[in-house]
Amino acid sequence: MKELVETIARALVDHPEHVNVSEEQQRETRVITLSVHKEDMGKVIGKQGKVATAIRSVVYAAASQQHQHVRLEIAD
Secondary structure, eight states: OOOHHHHHHHHHOOHHEEEEEEEEEETTTEEEEOOOOOOGGHHHHOGGGGGHHHHHHHHHHHHHHTTTTEEEEOOO
8 A cells, every 4th residue: 555655646746855755554554654755745646635535536446456454644
């Protein structure tokens, strides 16, 4: 899942070298945290959060196929 988030985020931003994705396990849920360059935050979130929602939908769909529980957080 970490690689999927990283690939999507790098395609969206102007500073792909500043994309950082970390992953940790909290009970039964895998928490993935995405951080990007300050100037790219709007591109990752999108208007009214539509891009962030779309990224989460893709990640959650991929996780459900592998019978995993995932939460995606976007760090500011």
